[in-house]
Amino acid sequence: MSHVIPLTGFLGAGKTTTVRALAHYGESKRHRVAVVTNDQDGDLIDTLVVARSGRAVAEVTGGCFCCRYDDLRAALDHVAAQSAPRYILAESVGSCTDLTATVVRPLERDGGLGVGPLIAVVDPIRLLSIEAMSPSTRYLFERQLLDADLLAVNKCDLLSPASIATVAERLADVPARTIFYSARTGAGLAELWNLATESRVARTTDLEIDYDEYAAAEAELAWLNRRFTLHSAKVISARDWNDAFLRSVAEHCTASDFEIGHVKVVVRRGELLAKASLTHRDGAPQHDRTDLRHATAAVGIVNARVACEPDEVEALVERSMEAANRALDTQTQLLPGGGAFAPAAPQPTHRVLVAG
Ligand SMILES: Nc1nc2c(ncn2[C@@H]2O[C@H](COP(=O)(O)OP(=O)(O)OP(=O)(O)O)[C@@H](O)[C@H]2O)c(=O)[nH]1
Ligand SMILES: [Mg+2]
Structure with missing residues (x-):
């Protein structure tokens, strides 16, 4: 069993x-x-x-x-x-x-x-x-x-x-x-x-x-899972792109006084990943995976949980991507689907209590 x-x-x-x-x-x-x-x-x-x-x-x-x-x-x-x-x-x-x-x-x-x-x-x-x-x-x-x-x-x-x-x-x-x-x-x-x-x-x-x-x-947090594509005319470091993106997220969250739950980003090509996380707005990005070192074209996913309104987390992610694109001379395109939302009130399927 x-x-x-x-x-x-x-x-x-x-x-x-x-x-x-x-x-x-x-x-x-x-x-x-x-x-x-x-x-x-x-x-x-x-x-x-x-x-x-x-x-x-x-x-x-x-x-x-x-x-x-x-x-x-x-x-x-x-x-x-x-x-x-x-x-x-x-x-x-x-x-x-x-x-x-x-x-x-x-x-x-x-x-x-x-x-x-x-x-x-x-x-x-x-x-x-x-x-x-x-x-x-x-x-x-x-x-x-x-x-x-x-x-x-x-x-x-x-x-x-x-x-x-x-x-x-x-x-x-x-x-x-x-x-x-x-x-x-x-x-x-x-x-x-x-x-x-x-x-x-x-x-x-x-x-x-x-x-x-x-x-x-739960409703205090805005939730965003978005896919994107990343392109560059010259070879870039996937780690550096993730770092620039998350540093910009931290700066925007500090400026707007948004608490960060967790913002994760992954850039991948096939099985190779570059993944980084930010769990505190005054902390540095943590680079957890760097198997994908260099790229000119890759696909990415961002998962952001931030204490703000859903439209604010969308703007935050877009502005931070623009900042990373400016820093590394790259272009990104957000793919359709995955709009931001605040989780609905929890409604458990079962609730088994000792007290009955
Ligand atoms: N220094 C240090 N960092 C850690 C350790 N464990 C996890 N982290 C870092 O903490 C960050 C968040 O880790 P995750 O494992 O993604 O956290 P999680 O609880 O699964 O996050 P959610 O699924 O978003 O709730 C990443 O940057 C990790 O590298 C640890 O033992 N030491
Ligand atoms: Mg997790």
Whole structure:
């Protein structure tokens, strides 16, 4: 029987990087691992990032796992039938919560799959600046922590021992067990794997959650997934183009006082990718993949989640592409489809409560 390991956690916390690292780790231990990704829209950079020959990958798009439970179940059954994986890592949308009641318990009730602990991947840098969050975002962020069976504090390579102690103190009131690791360096990953592959211990309490506040937090974000083409008369560095694009995004967000959830960009030619991310407007772009080094023609995808209006995120992406085009003497063309939107209020397919 396949065993589902669900991951939650705020936008940009490192869920996909963790899924990729855990999948590699599990495969190195000769386990077959599959992955299910999730987004409010199509054209997912995360799916490209976790794809690897021999690994079954499926997407649930058009809504979060809780609102698309039947699609999630179909995706899990699909990858289970395709490759009979021992483990299925399932990454939920970063603005979603209440997954114990809406996904984990319904999966346990429906049977046919084992279910592991609900892991909340935590970005410690975001946790340390929790006071700067809007009240709605903070509410959502805290619900994700309270909903989890295991708190996985990622990005420890960025933390001093003193900061690790501060993060641990801030999480002391959350009942779930906490572990620290880095999906990037692999430190602590073996322990995370061992805990993630245990069976879940059923909880006896329900998450206290106000769906109006949760909906308000989701609606604060504008969401844009867009495809584009990139052309240049001379050979350019794909990494430099991504860097110029994301630096311009950061500048515009700072000037307009928009908080960034996560802006990702990928430029690809065939299997070769250049991928970069921006998770804080005052941080530098992170270049996660640079297999595609040089190009004169490529296709790209941008996935942007920014606290602003949908038309503002469209303008932000267009202006930032123009800035990158000016800097590198390139031309881009946005392809049709994928307009910006604010996620609709969550309406879970199932909500299984201990209290009944
Ligand atoms: N320094 C450092 N950066 C990391 C680590 N894990 C992830 N990141 C970076 O954090 C950024 C976001 O990572 P993702 O894995 O895409 O985050 P996510 O939670 O899947 O994001 P969404 O799917 O948009 O919610 C990327 O630039 C990663 O390289 C880590 O352990 N250390
Ligand atoms: Mg992701």
